[in-house]
Amino acid sequence: MGQLFTKIMAVIGILFLTFLVTVIGSILLLVTGQALVYWYVFSGAMVLFLALTISTYFDLFTSRIRWIGLGASLVIALAIIGIFEFNTYQTAQLETISDSEVDVSIYQPFNNNDRLATLEEESSLSLEQNLPVLDGSTALYPVYAAFAEAVYPEATYDLHSSAVRMTNTPTAFDSLLYGDVDIIFTPAPSEQQRQTAEEQNVEFELTPIGREAFVFFVNQEQNVQSLTLEQIQDIYAGEVTNWNEVSTANGRIRAFQRSEGSGSQTALQRLMGDRVLMEPPSEQLISGMGGILQETSDYRNHQNALGFSFRYYVTEMNKTDGIRLLEVNDIEPSKENIAAGTYPITADFYAITRQGEETEEVHQLIEWMIGSEGQELIEKTGYVPLVEGELEQ
Secondary structure, rough: OHHHHHHHHHHHHHHHHHHHHHHHOOOOOEEEEEOOOHHHHHHHHHHHHHHHOOOOOOOOOOOOHHOOOOOOOHHHHHHHHHHHHHHHHHHHHHHHHHOOOOOOOHHOOOOOOOOOOOOOOOOOOOOOOOOOOOEOOHHHHHHHHHHHHHHHOOOOOEEEOOOEOOHHHHHHHHHHHHOOOOOOEEEOOHHHHHHHHHOOOOOOOEEEEEEEEEEEEEOOOOOOOEEEHHHHHHOOOOOOOOOOOOOOOOOEOOEEEOOOOOHHHOOOOOHHHHOOOOOOOHHHHOOOOOHHHHHHHHHOOOOOEEEEEEEEHHHHHHHOOEEEOEEEEEEEOOOHHHHOOOOOOEEEEEEEEEEEOOOOOHHHHHHHOOOHHHHHHHHHHHOEEOHHHHHHO
């Protein structure tokens, strides 16, 4: 009798261990969403398998119960393996998407679609030769593509080698620096870009042509609604690390950043002022504008993600389900608030040239951009035009 009791207690102990490991694994799965928890659940299934094997050896249960138990443990183990593999595949897909950009080819001039803004009347400026070569940031391509469609002769303008190109902010600055293009359309250059230009004895001429809001966003499941400028600075200085320090939410803040030289990263650096911007972990450094949206909207980041970009890109070019724009100082980043100057993080965007090297056609085009027709296209595209008083200065 004593020997049987010992055997039974051994099996009960193994079953309790199985239950404990499975419960711990399941809780970790719900709380963290990390793939490592599958190991705990898988281990639990294996312990169950071992327990039933022992029970078979000691002939503790009927044959039917043993076979059912063994089969169930194997099904659980195989299901966990399948879930783990699916999660791995899904993660790989999400990582692939996260660095992708919007398909800008749909905004190419003379592409026979209604994506580009158009003038009510034919443009007063028409350029037929010595066309200024244009390049710029992703978010501003719809603006200068609309300029080209209004002013340039009808043709196929390849994104990479024509007079109307589209790369990104850092590449556009390099192209202008080395004289490969005539005008670029970007936010203001970073300190590093200015320094590089100075080292090359190049001076940039910045002509403001419109206004845009720099925006911050969270996952739509996050209940944070507004941050102050100081709170944003505290987060990106690394001094605030949990949402409960700035809101009623809770969870470690995962504050994404962009690569050096990108327009939005430069805007963040400018926002920090004299504050030192924290060095982001590699997994929080996103290369593409589309990537920062996808990572923030990802279900795995619903409690902690914080991202940033420019309003037009987020709301028009690359609308992404699963994010919500934050108010700053309780003010919404709407076009009306940008125009009124009440939203606190607004900035001009520019037509940038190499000072003193502009051709007559470049001067004509820039003058047209800041005139009524160019400003009409900026407003119709979805940006905020310069106010009338500034145009006259």
